[in-house]
Amino acid sequence: MISAMTDRAATIVDTLVAAFSDLMAADPAAFRTKFRKMAADPFAFYRGSACLFYADVADRDDPWVDERTSRVWIQGDLHAENFGTYMDGDGALIFDVNDFDEAYVGHYTWDVNRFAASLALMAWSKAISDDDITALVRRYVGAYVAQIRRFVERDDDRSFSLRLGSTDGPVHQVLQLARLRTRVGLLDAITETEGFDRRLRGVPGLRRLEDGERTAVLDAFERYLESIPEQKRYRGVAYAVKDVAGRSGFGIGSAGLPAYTVLIEGYNEALDNDVVLSMKQGNVAAPSRVVTDPAIAGAFHHHGHRTAVSQRALQAHADRLLGWTDLDGVGFVVSEVSPYEADLDWSELTEPAEIGPVVDYLGKATAKAHSVADSEADHSLVPFQSEDAIAASIGGRDAEFTDWVVEFAHTYASQVRADHALFVDAFRSGAIPGVSSSTHL
Numbered sequence: 001m002i003s004a005m006t007d008r009a010a011t012i013v014d015t016l017v018a019a020f021s022d023l024m025a026a027d028p029a030a031f032r033t034k035f036r037k038m039a040a041d042p043f044a045f046y047r048g049s050a051c052l053f054y055a056d057v058a059d060r061d062d063p064w065v066d067e068r069t070s071r072v073w074i075q076g077d078l079h080a081e082n083f084g085t086y087m088d089g090d091g092a093l094i095f096d097v098n099d100f101d102e103a104y105v106g107h108y109t110w111d112v113n114r115f116a117a118s119l120a121l122m123a124w125s126k127a128i129s130d131d132d133i134t135a136l137v138r139r140y141v142g143a144y145v146a147q148i149r150r151f152v153e154r155d156d157d158r159s160f161s162l163r164l165g166s167t168d169g170p171v172h173q174v175l176q177l178a179r180l181r182t183r184v185g186l187l188d189a190i191t192e193t194e195g196f197d198r199r200l201r202g203v204p205g206l207r208r209l210e211d212g213e214r215t216a217v218l219d220a221f222e223r224y225l226e227s228i229p230e231q232k233r234y235r236g237v238a239y240a241v242k243d244v245a246g247r248s249g250f251g252i253g254s255a256g257l258p259a260y261t262v263l264i265e266g267y268n269e270a271l272d273n274d275v276v277l278s279m280k281q282g283n284v285a286a287p288s289r290v291v292t293d294p295a296i297a298g299a300f301h302h303h304g305h306r307t308a309v310s311q312r313a314l315q316a317h318a319d320r321l322l323g324w325t326d327l328d329g330v331g332f333v334v335s336e337v338s339p340y341e342a343d344l345d346w347s348e349l350t351e352p353a354e355i356g357p358v359v360d361y362l363g364k365a366t367a368k369a370h371s372v373a374d375s376e377a378d379h380s381l382v383p384f385q386s387e388d389a390i391a392a393s394i395g396g397r398d399a400e401f402t403d404w405v406v407e408f409a410h411t412y413a414s415q416v417r418a419d420h421a422l423f424v425d426a427f428r429s430g431a432i433p434g435v436s437s438s439t440h441l
Contacts, residue, residue: 009422012052013432019051019289023257024434030248031435035427042413042420043079043121050077050102050286052419053114056412058290064401065107068389071296072382073313075369076102076287078111079118083362084343085178088161088317089232089374093178093340095162095171095361096315097369103310104287105296105381108370108390113408115366116140119359120413122346130410132352136359137409141402143363145394151371151387158316158372162361170349171361178342184272186339191243191263191274198274199243200263207246217244217260220279220327224334227308227323229376234320240265242274257281258330261337276337277321281330282307299381302331309378311335318374 017024024031038048046053062070075082075097084098116137123133151157164175191198200206209217218241225239243263259280266273282303291297300306304324312318321336349355371387373379394401426432 008419009426009431011055012049012419012423013426015052015055016049017433019284019286021434028435035423035432035435039420039424039427041125042417043118043125045420045423046118046121046416047077047079047081049419049423050114051289053117053412054110054286054290056415057110057113062107062109064109064393064404066389066393068384069109069386069393070107071105071291071293072108072370072386072389073310073373074104074106074108074111074287075100075314075366076104076106076111076285076310078115078366080115080122080346080362081118081343083365084341085175086319087338087340088315089320090317092161092163092317093175094317095167095175095344096365098341098343100307100311100314101283102285102287103307103314104285104291106287106291108386109405110287111366111370112141112144112405113412115362116405116409117412117416120409121416123352123355124413124417126350128352128355133410134406136352136355137406138402139356140359140363140366141405142398143360144367145398145401147364147367148371148387148390148394151367152385152391157387158375160368160372161316162365162368167361169357170344170354171358174342174344178340181339181342183339186276186337187272187274190261190276190337193271197242198263198271200245200261205248206261207248209244209246213246214244216327217262217279220325220332221262221334224279224323224325224332227305227325227334228321232320232376234267236267237265237269238267238275247278257283262334275321277334278337279325279327279332279334280304281327282324282333285310296381299378302326304331304333306331307333308335312374312377313382314369315374316368316372318376 020031034048038045077099082097082099085093085095086098088094119136119140120133123136162171167175187198190201190203192201221241241262241264245261247259247261257280259278262277262279264275264277266275284303285306288297308322308324311322319335323334325332325334349358370390
């Protein structure tokens, strides 16, 4: 048993080092912070170790995919905390998947299983019984499959969304909270007026640029504008740069990735509708480490391009400011820092009866991501209707498919809890090369 545990600990360390060694070398302090956050609990570890999940499932038997369903657009890091609100390109507040850093082309079951295991982990942390966890996972899978079939049956898939008029309960509440947010509120928090214009406020994590770096970032911004589809471009004074700065202080998933904040003129010259953009280095998508088809990797200029293209493939009405660029030969994704983003708060959801209806919505949202693309999405990599292929792969075997996901959710959640303890011990003892757990007082 000790030998097996030692082997698993080595697998964890080796997988993390293989995935993050370059970023660790560039910013070891950021990864010490990332790893300390991952050490907090098994769910935090799961969020930060998507690379380990894919290393584990890549060679696992998957009877539910075929040539088509093994290569559909997937979110790539689907877990319970990657859902929230955004303002879509048509001005509607939507509740949906809201993180695309790991998005790629792969097995649709990877998204379903990754979410199901995250649900089992979160429910376990709330002391919910295994029987109730099973029931929650079944609700999620049932809602997913039912919504996939609805997309097969209807012609206008893009009209479906989870919004104020089609939700209730906690999901409706988070949409209402997002509705109360304002662009002026966001601008006042991260900018200040100087004379008769705005500039970025000197908040923690903001870094002023030297002339050479500033020029390079502005040049990259001009290249970004070319990536915005013609139909989504604003006219007139929009996009004029008012200020730019470096940025740090990311969450678990983006540690060590260089980024910039760009303040631009909005739709007119009034100060209350200026726009804040994030220009962040594209992350190497975790599924890309196990998907070996060179045609998929070759479809992307870089990971900034891959992130933007994937988001358009996974959202029905993607951000009109979404795009990509490059800086010193490295890809960056560009998107709006929106005031209307609000994450679902799980802290007050403690009983299975409260969580169940939310899980129904998350199953529908997952199905939507797999089925409904933006009008400007690139369909060359996935030149078929994903919902048709997924429905055909499941066929009439709903119970069998659900049992398969339930078994994975319980088994893998148990594995993650054990892995978390091994990771904490490895990090504390300095066993992760390049990122010592001690900074020495």
